[in-house]
Amino acid sequence: MNKKLTPQERKGQIIQTSLQLFAVKGYDNTTVNNIIDEAGISKGGFYYHYSSKEALLEDIVQMLIGDMAAIFEEIVARDDLSALEKTNEYIRRVTAYKGDKIVEVSAFLSELYSGGKNVLLESKIYDFARKHVAPVMKQIILQGVEEGSFKTEFPEEAAETYVKLFVMQQQEITDLFYEALQERDEEILETIKRKYKFFQKLLEDILGLEKGSLVVEEEMGGTAERMGRQMIWGSDPGLK
Amino acid sequence: MNKKLTPQERKGQIIQTSLQLFAVKGYDNTTVNNIIDEAGISKGGFYYHYSSKEALLEDIVQMLIGDMAAIFEEIVARDDLSALEKTNEYIRRVTAYKGDKIVEVSAFLSELYSGGKNVLLESKIYDFARKHVAPVMKQIILQGVEEGSFKTEFPEEAAETYVKLFVMQQQEITDLFYEALQERDEEILETIKRKYKFFQKLLEDILGLEKGSLVVEEEMGGTAERMGRQMIWGSDPGLK
DNA sequence: AGTATAAGACCGACCGTCGGTCTGTTGCGG
DNA sequence: CCGCAACAGACCGACGGTCGGTCTTATACT
Numbered sequence: 001m002n003k004k005l006t007p008q009e010r011k012g013q014i015i016q017t018s019l020q021l022f023a024v025k026g027y028d029n030t031t032v033n034n035i036i037d038e039a040g041i042s043k044g045g046f047y048y049h050y051s052s053k054e055a056l057l058e059d060i061v062q063m064l065i066g067d068m069a070a071i072f073e074e075i076v077a078r079d080d081l082s083a084l085e086k087t088n089e090y091i092r093r094v095t096a097y098k099g100d101k102i103v104e105v106s107a108f109l110s111e112l113y114s115g116g117k118n119v120l121l122e123s124k125i126y127d128f129a130r131k132h133v134a135p136v137m138k139q140i141i142l143q144g145v146e147e148g149s150f151k152t153e154f155p156e157e158a159a160e161t162y163v164k165l166f167v168m169q170q171q172e173i174t175d176l177f178y179e180a181l182q183e184r185d186e187e188i189l190e191t192i193k194r195k196y197k198f199f200q201k202l203l204e205d206i207l208g209l210e211k212g213s214l215v216v217e218e219e220m221g222g223t224a225e226r227m228g229r230q231m232i233w234g235s236d237p238g239l240k
Numbered sequence: 241m242n243k244k245l246t247p248q249e250r251k252g253q254i255i256q257t258s259l260q261l262f263a264v265k266g267y268d269n270t271t272v273n274n275i276i277d278e279a280g281i282s283k284g285g286f287y288y289h290y291s292s293k294e295a296l297l298e299d300i301v302q303m304l305i306g307d308m309a310a311i312f313e314e315i316v317a318r319d320d321l322s323a324l325e326k327t328n329e330y331i332r333r334v335t336a337y338k339g340d341k342i343v344e345v346s347a348f349l350s351e352l353y354s355g356g357k358n359v360l361l362e363s364k365i366y367d368f369a370r371k372h373v374a375p376v377m378k379q380i381i382l383q384g385v386e387e388g389s390f391k392t393e394f395p396e397e398a399a400e401t402y403v404k405l406f407v408m409q410q411q412e413i414t415d416l417f418y419e420a421l422q423e424r425d426e427e428i429l430e431t432i433k434r435k436y437k438f439f440q441k442l443l444e445d446i447l448g449l450e451k452g453s454l455v456v457e458e459e460m461g462g463t464a465e466r467m468g469r470q471m472i473w474g475s476d477p478g479l480k
Numbered sequence: 481a482g483t484a485t486a487a488g489a490c491c492g493a494c495c496g497t498c499g500g501t502c503t504g505t506t507g508c509g510g
Numbered sequence: 511c512c513g514c515a516a517c518a519g520a521c522c523g524a525c526g527g528t529c530g531g532t533c534t535t536a537t538a539c540t
Contacts, residue, residue, distance in 0.1 A: 008515085032499060042518040050517090053499065055298035121365045127356065151344065154438040161442065162403075168404075198394040227484085247489080256515080272526060280493045289489090294527065484539080491532070498525075505518070510511100 013051055014039055015060055023108055026117025027057065054120075061124045065167075068094055069132055076136050087207070088215050095216075098170070110178030113171045126167060134163045141207065141223050153209030165206075169199050170181030251289050254279055255300055264349055266357025269295065294360075305407075308334055309372050312321060315342045316376050323384030327447070328455050335456075338410070350418030355412045374403045381447065391448030398446050405446075409439050 017039040021030040032053055036046050050056045071093050075086050112118055138159035144150030152158045173192060180188040200216040203209075245253070257279040261270040272293055276286050290296045291318035311333050315326050384390030392398045413432060420428040437452055440456040443449075 010516085031497080033497090044504095044519065045517045047500070050323045051500095116363065116367065119360055123356065123363070154434060154441075157435060157438040159436075164408075165401075194394060195397060198397040198401075201394075202446065206442065210498090245489085250489085271524080273524090284492065284529085284531095285490045287527065288491095291527095482540090485537085487534105487536085489532105489534080491530105491531090493529095493531105495528075496526100499523100501520105501522075503518105507532080508513105508515090510513095 007049060010041075010045070014041075014049065014062060018056060019060060019112070020108070022060075022118055022121065023111035026115075029068055029117070029215075037231065045183075057121060057124060061121065061128055065125055065128060068097070069128075069200065071097070072133060072136055074195065076140060082149065083140050083147055084149045084209070084213055086140050094170075106174055106178045106181060110175045114175050118166075121152055122139065122171070126164065128162060129163050129167050134159045144207065149209065149213070152206070162203060162206050165199075165202065169195070185235055246251075247289060250285075251299065254281075254286065254289065254296065258296060259300060259352070260348070262358055262361070263351040265386065266355075269353050269357070269361055272462065286340070297361060297364060301368055305365055305368055308337070309355060309368075311337070312373060312376055316380060322389065323387055324389045324449070324453055326380050327384075328453075331456055334410075338414075344419060346414055346418045350415045354415050362411070366404065369403050369407050370400060374399045379404055384447065389449065389453070391445070402443060402446050405439070405442065409435070 014035065018030065018035045021034055021038060025034075032043070033045060035056075036043060039046075050059070075093070078086070081089065083156055104191050113122065128168070138155050139149055141152065141155045141159055141162075145152065145155065173195065176188055176192050178197070179185070180192065194214050200214050201211075203216070204211060204214055254275065258275045259268065261274055261278060265274070272283070272286060276283055279286075290299070310332055315321070315333070317332050318326070321329065333448055353362065378395050381390055381392065381395045381402075385392065385395065413435065415431050416428055416435070419425070420432065436456050441451075441452050443456070444451060444454055
């Protein structure tokens with residue numbers, strides 16, 4: 001039915017298609033047949049590229065947070081930054097990354113995360129973060145402690161908790177952003193700002209930082225304003 | 241095959257049986273047929289009591305943390321305790337509750353929680369905690385702030401995070417305890433103690449408490465010692 | 481007490497659907 | 511024009527769930 005594509009292109013198409021279905025129906029309720037119907041390919045085609053439905057999910061996880069993990073590792077590798085600067089730089093980059101895309105993809109991602117569908121997807125994201133991101137965060141913490149700006153007796157636990165809370169926060173915020181976008185409710189934006197303030201304080205506590213060391217709020221304020229403008233002037237049709 | 245039982249007894253039997261299967265094989269990999277074979281009942285019998293496999297899971301969640309939620313609500317209702325006392329009392333009770341049972345059920349629970357099987361179960365436990373426990377915790381926090389012992393500008397966020405971390409911690413610790421029990425590794429007990437110290441500090445930060453206000457470590461030390469003795473003297477066969 | 485009756489607890493053959501397999505067919509690069 | 515990557519789609523076993531029927535037991539009536 002479709003032209004022949006390179007494996008990369010086909011995989012990308014399958015991922016896009018299935019992501020949209022997962023967002024609407026959830027992972028469990030989306031069948032492989034749904035995916036191949038929507039993508040216009042056959043069962044054989046699907047299983048040529050993916051050994052199982054779950055293998056597809058792994059690819060999706062990789063795609064969803066692979067970028068952010070890459071940003072993280074890149075920053076960590078730099079030796080011209082202090083631990084605190086690295087931490088802030090990462091927050092800045094991730095926030096900017098999400099901020100730029102947020103209008104296009106927030107509806108989509110929030111559907112993906114909300115309502116308790118896609119439990120497996122979320123749990124795989126946590127796993128990925130714990131395995132690939134937490135160890136790197138631990139290095140930053142050790143550096144920070146050495147530099148004297150971080151204060152904790154528990155680098156390992158702090159790193160794991162930091163990462164876990166970070167992912168949690170990202171999902172919750174994405175959800176709220178979309179809610180705000182949909183209902184055009186100023187109050188939700190306040191909720192988001194409050195959540196960010198709390199989050200900032202929490203992360204500072206975990207890392208044993210001086211109050212106000214982390215810069216979370218500022219950037220998000222920018223995004224919130226962007227959202228606000230979007231809310232007032234009306235928004236483009238959204239994803240796809 | 242079996243005698244006739246009251247619905248309550250039958251449900252209890254089904255829950256016990258399925259819990260053991262879930263612990264070994266995981267929720268997804270345990271079929272309804274597995275359950276009814278093991279329980280010695282028929283398909284019709286099962287679906288007479290439960291409308292679906294997932295309905296059974298809901299019952300299990302209720303049973304697993306219903307007790308602890310009940311303890312919580314009971315404590316909150318008392319007006320002879322300060323917020324801090326309530327918080328500590330709850331930690332004490334839950335720890336004692338788990339501590340007493342830990343040798344019998346830790347193997348079981350840890351199997352249930354570990355390895356990424358039973359993802360759905362864990363997520364349902366979080367949901368339950370968020371819906372039923374977090375609002376109550378928020379009340380305690382408000383009381384604490386009023387009394388001047390708690391300090392936070394974010395009672396709502398603090399409550400949700402507190403509860404979420406609490407559940408997380410319980411699962412992780414259960415897992416580690418069993419590991420320690422199995423491998424008779426003193427080092428793991430140290431890991432657990434460190435985790436508890438970190439946890440205590442984290443909870444105190446969230447609630448804005450003075451250092452050392454919460455009593456987490458002490459009680460767990462007792463349990464750890466009990467575990468230690470068990471480890472040295474050998475343990476009873478375990479659950480069932 | 482003995483029997484009719486009805487409700488509750490349970491049985492197991494059966495069904496539709498799912499993830500996954502297998503035997504091909506196509507079509508493009510060398 | 512051949513060989514292999516890329517795909518098609520009929521097919522399979524297993525799964526969760528349904529349904530008509532059976533058996534047990536408590537109750538009602540005589």
